[in-house]
Amino acid sequence: MIKEVIFLRKIFVLTFIVAAIFSSDMVYGAESINDYIMEEITDNTSDPFYTIPIRLGHYINFDFKITKHIILITLAGILSVLSMKYLAHKLKRPFNRPTYLQSILEGLIDYMNKDVIGATLGEEGKKYVPFCLTVFLFVLFSNILGLIPASVKFPTENGGHSYIAGGLGANIGFTASIAVIVFIVYIFAGIRKKGIIRYWTSLVPKGLPIPLIPIIWVLEVITLFNRAFALAIRLFANITGGHIMMIVIPYLIIMSGTFLVSPFAVLFLAFIYVLEMFVAVLQAYIFSLLSAVYIGIAISDEH
Numbered sequence: 001m002i003k004e005v006i007f008l009r010k011i012f013v014l015t016f017i018v019a020a021i022f023s024s025d026m027v028y029g030a031e032s033i034n035d036y037i038m039e040e041i042t043d044n045t046s047d048p049f050y051t052i053p054i055r056l057g058h059y060i061n062f063d064f065k066i067t068k069h070i071i072l073i074t075l076a077g078i079l080s081v082l083s084m085k086y087l088a089h090k091l092k093r094p095f096n097r098p099t100y101l102q103s104i105l106e107g108l109i110d111y112m113n114k115d116v117i118g119a120t121l122g123e124e125g126k127k128y129v130p131f132c133l134t135v136f137l138f139v140l141f142s143n144i145l146g147l148i149p150a151s152v153k154f155p156t157e158n159g160g161h162s163y164i165a166g167g168l169g170a171n172i173g174f175t176a177s178i179a180v181i182v183f184i185v186y187i188f189a190g191i192r193k194k195g196i197i198r199y200w201t202s203l204v205p206k207g208l209p210i211p212l213i214p215i216i217w218v219l220e221v222i223t224l225f226n227r228a229f230a231l232a233i234r235l236f237a238n239i240t241g242g243h244i245m246m247i248v249i250p251y252l253i254i255m256s257g258t259f260l261v262s263p264f265a266v267l268f269l270a271f272i273y274v275l276e277m278f279v280a281v282l283q284a285y286i287f288s289l290l291s292a293v294y295i296g297i298a299i300s301d302e303h
Contacts, residue, residue: 033248041170043067044067045065047156047158050065052065068166069166072146072168079137080137090102090106091106113133125295140281143279143280143281146170147276149165170239183225234286238279243276246269246273249272250269
């Protein structure tokens, strides 16, 4: 218990330092609060770090832009893979003393596997557990990387500068992309279990009057799309709101005109960072849980 308390204290001290760095950046950074907000929640697509032209004949012709969100997405994917490689490596040596990181990862994955995703999908949906766990880890690391404070600017292609930081979940394209992948998987899962014709006809409950069948079927198809839409919007709205709060509240305190409030600003910002860390985990949990729920509905015999 004492070791866990010491570990949590180290996390709080680190959070406090991060909050202090972020506060100093707000004091000496941009001039307008709109600059802070837009820098935090938008991507630098208009002024990327680098552009890779993709030219393949007359049909494929576009520019692939290396932006801060592309870098963060790549890092999130790498961290997801490395964390599982690390855990697998440690579990091959069960008699060695587990590290803090191993304990956290093992407890988190074990809980999500057995009590959340596995319990939702059941025995029949066990084959989709790795997918839902991958979604959980990817969204989790994406949210955590979005909490990195903007402290150093890097040169861009057009001579400007941009941070490699910001709310990745505040990019609706990012959240929609993950939601579309989940949408494809739960449609595929239903078709794989029931077949194409039986899956689409099973959307309509048995025993309905014939005139109502087309109406209910259309509503059920719309519901399938609404599930993916809700996944994307829920993550987008929560991450965007949290990052705006991290900008606006400290900004208003710091811009009050006196440095006497600075200690309170840093403390309050540290509290917000702790809260956003909790939100980062919670949103990854909800996203993966709903993904498992939707897959479970698609493969169930009742639907």
